[in-house]
Amino acid sequence: MEGRIMKIGIIGTGNIGGALARKLSAAGHDVRVANSSGTEGARAFAREIGAEPTDVHGAVAGVNVIILAIPLPAMRELPANLFDRVPIETTIIDTSNYYPGLRDSRIPEIDDGLTxxxxxxxxIGRPVIKAFNNALAYTLAELGKPKGTPSRLAIAVAGDDVRSKQTAMELVNQAGFDPVDAGSLEDSWRQQPSTPSYCCDYDARGSRCGNPWSCRHEAGPVARALREVGVESLPC
Incomplete structure (x- = not known):
């Protein structure tokens, strides 16, 4: 495996969390998985992929990386003290997307323009890195390629902490994709649903070229209009 072996806790074993858990476990990392059903609910999947089943508290204890792969509104349902003892140097990756009116309840702050x-x-009261959100679950599971492969697909990584961003980019590479530095966490609106970078399977060059064409003052109204008629993202 290229890179260091890390202890990784993944909260959420759905399409995205499950695909990442499978890939990162296969890459040699020490992976723990948790979901809303507790340790027993995660046991069968963990056994299948060679990971450790746990609950949300176990997923964040003593790990190098925490991956939050749950619906965005479910962040409010995590235990209030979940991250109190997590060291500040722990990388926390957010993979979530907001689908109001389709899957998610409304969040006024985001509806009003908050990234x-x-x-x-x-x-959660902690800095996060945004990654793995602008690729379909099928893309994550099936379309990864070795580093250096021509037209290898890219995944955007945004955040403010340089070291944590580098860790996330390392995991993106190990998952089979070219990591693209997408700027600050505030800039991660460029990889949200209904923007040109969302779920369009670009290579690194295409991703870098597409990002600047995102227009923030248009993205919100366009997204809201599309969601009203049941369209999750712009066509590629």
Missing amino acids: ESVWVARQ
Whole structure:
């Protein structure tokens, strides 16, 4: 495996969390998985992929990386003290997306323009890195390629802490994708649903070229209009 072996706790074993758990475990990392059903609810999947089943408290204890792979509004349902003893150097990756009226309840702050992962960081009281959100679950599970492969697909990584961002980019590479530095956490609105960078399977060059075409003052109204008619993202 290229890179260091890390202890990784993943909260959420759905399409995204499950795909990441499978890939990162196969890459040689020490992976723990947790979901809303507790340790027993995660046991069968953990056994299948060679990971350790746990609950949300176990997923954040003594790990190098925490991956939050749950619906965005579910961040409010995490235990209030969950991150109190997590060292500040622990990398926390947010993979979530906001789908109001389709799957998620409304969050007024985001509806009014707050960047989704900035809201997540405020909810959990810790800085986060935004990554793995702008690729489909099938893409994550099936379309990763070795480093150096021509036209290898890219995944955007946004955040404010340089070291944590580098860790997230390392995991993106190990998952089979070219990591693209997408700027600060505030800038991660560029990889949210209904923007040109969302779920369009670009390579690194395409991702870097597409990001500047996102227009923040248009993204919110466009997203709201599309969601009203049941469309989750712009066509690629």
